[in-house]
Amino acid sequence: MLMEDVLEGDCLIVSLNEKRLDAVIAANFREALVARIDQGQRNIVLDMSHVSFMDSSGLGAVVYVLKHIGHDGRLRICGVTPGVMAVLKLTRMDRVLKTFETREAAIAA
């Protein structure tokens, strides 16, 4: 699984450099994000601009991360492709997850 971290101020930008967030990588993805949270990162922007397909395992992983970071943490998502947005809308998660078109907008929010 290809992931890349960039720290801007107190905001950790995590780029998932995979085309698919599905059952094949969902568990690793979830553990990787949970590890960062457990290490103290409370302000995360997840850049999904490379991800064109997300299945329910992938969505489950994102939801798990959102719950794990809790109300006192911040998880935003940027670079949501049409395929991923379709899944978020299908499941109404677009009303829960904060999504932004660009990385800059997500950081500034």
Next chain:
Amino acid sequence: MPSTLKIDPHPNRHSLRNAVDYHLEVTLAKSSHNADPEDYHLALALAIREPVIRAMNATEDRVRKSGAKQIHYLSMEFLIGRLLANNLRNLGLYDVCAEVASDMGLNLADVLETECDPALGNGGLGRLAACFLDSLASLSYPGYGYGINYQFGLFRQTFLNGFQREQPDNWAVHGTPWHVERREQSSMIPIYGRVEGDLDADGQYNPHWLDWKTLIGVPADIPVVGYGGRSVNFLRLYTARAPAEFDMAIFNDGDYLRAMEHQVAVETVSKVLYPSDSAEAGRELRFIQEYFFVACAMRDIFRRHAAAGHRIDEFGRYNAIQLNDTHPSLAVVELMRTLVDEHSISWDAAWEITQQTTAYTNHTLLPEALERWSAALFGRVLPRHLEIVYEINRRFLGEVALRHPGDDARLQRMSIVQDHPHKEIRMAHLAIVGSHSVNGVAEMHSELVKSQLVPDFYELWPERFNNKTNGVTPRRWLLNCNHRLADLISETLGEGWIADLAQLGRLEPLAADPAFRAAFRQVKLKNKTDLAKRMRSVAGVTVDPASMFDVQIKRIHEYKRQLLNALHIMHLYCRITEDRYALPAPKTFIFSGKAAPGYALAKLIIKLINNIARVVNADPRVNHSMRVVFYPDYKVSVAEVIVPAADLSEQISTAGYEASGTGNMKLAMNGALTIGTLDGANVEIAREVGADNIYIFGLTAAEVIERRLAGDVARLIYQTNPDVNRVVTRLTDGTFSHDDHGLFAPIARALLEQGDHYMHLSDFADYAQKHEQAARDYCDIERWSARAIMNVARSARFSSDRTIREYATEIWNLRQVV
């Protein structure tokens, strides 16, 4: 041979020959040395496919630019039949193709005969859908079909010792030139999972559908060529696939079997067409099939709507959705889910759009055929949708309660959710509540829908109920299947009738013209001779083309009463062999039809007919005046051979049971006289052709109900009517069962011990009397011909062009895009 292909938008003999040669040599890598008729068929189809695809693209462009409203016809079945001949006729290229074939030393009819006949439907409902698509395209309405690309269509029927055997029908195993796969327009379809309730940022209930499994719906378009070639619409059929890269990932992990298991499980969804009338296992798969194609269609309709630049609140203004029976009723829920969940439309606004968009066609009065799904299954497969159904129902029952305070019984009758004895979702109620129009398919049927099937709904919304009598396309069912008669009509009237069937009315005066009658008779005789040759080859029975061809072709079912026909043949056999009776005119009784694999009595009726055929055809006392043939593996292409050859059309269902029938229309349009009950569209056929040109017999629908209320009459009829007594006795005395007295005992029991439920015995005497009359009438061949011509001349009402115009103006509010 050419090494490159120059596309000619209007093929002539030379350019078409070039294209056929090109595809034979380059696409199929064959030459005249090793090409067989199937290769020629494929090369010809590929040559024709190019102008068809171009016309399809041009039609779509024209529709897009027009901004016109579109109709999306959702059906679990499309019984499309063979396509090449029909497309050639509609494009006006049949004759030039025949010349090209002749130039190549081939007979076009032989080449066309090699095309597979996709059995993507069970019977009338699926064939109706195909006729509607033809009419939509021929009338230049923007209308599209949505369904499932079943790998295995309805089973192939063979007989083993007279018993039906079912063989798989892998219809597309050799590929089809008419599929245009649109992989880039695939849809992701979730099923299963759970709903997790939560609150959104505004504190509103916000359920999340989680942990679903994924199906991928891959569309393939089949072009639907309208008559004249001006408009080419499409039928979009979906195949279920597993998400490919997902499987590859498992495969790469080394777990090949698991990857294959997942793929097989997913692809099962579009594997098999379920035979109607069968209560076999696999209901969950059937339910998933229904959701799968509805969800694929809805995504496609929303995608096209957005691509046209329309706003979401204009959805109902630009789209109409017709539910062909209850199988696509989930469209109501899927539309609501998409609008509310994905487009954040308020419930009330979404409901208005849903009702504005959706219309429902009822096809059956049989309570057992009205779909209900257990709430447990529904919730397991579509948890979010079940929530939406409950909310629709809650609001709907609130509306009913306001109109009828305290009437709990009414609420229970009308509820979408049936609570007892099992919690089930009533799909017909869902379709009615979610639609702005509910139609039956013949005048009588539409009245029975209102008065018997769902009277509470009619009382609540009388304006919602209407009739759209079925029709059949005259292109396939006269121009293409009966080219001799079509040529005779065109020589007499010109070709205008093909697009305007009302012009057939001008044939009426010709019924009095001896020369026209003789020409008409000659056509019929040639068609009968063709069918006789086929029957000798397929069923091994030799028949006399001069005999009266008495035809019953349809699904085998007790209510359709092939058994009544069989009992009557047994009766004639007994009269000839025991009573020294002589038939006024020789008769050939022709049956064709399939029984659902799980319908034991229907299968036994097939065995009975085959046994009767064996006895009658081998008995020298009888076989000079009477033959019986069961033509196996009934399908569209078989009907296309039998229909033009029929003299007498058996439409003998128990009154009140057949919604419409369309075989009755095809046969009348081709000059067969009907012997039938006052059921379905027979009533309208009788009105159109006139009482002198049809044989009506039997109890009416109201009399059937009265007879049932009067108590069990079966034994009384059996004891008092010697003819009935004799044929029922013959069922079990070994005459037709090689002394196996028990073989047909279940049929005898069904007749005698179930209160004559389908009125076989009650209607027998009248049926036999009308048959006797028809046989005598047939001897006056001039008068018979005149009456047959009157049937053709007065069949205009039964064109699907008329039906589609009514749908377009009265339900869909659609305009033509020319």
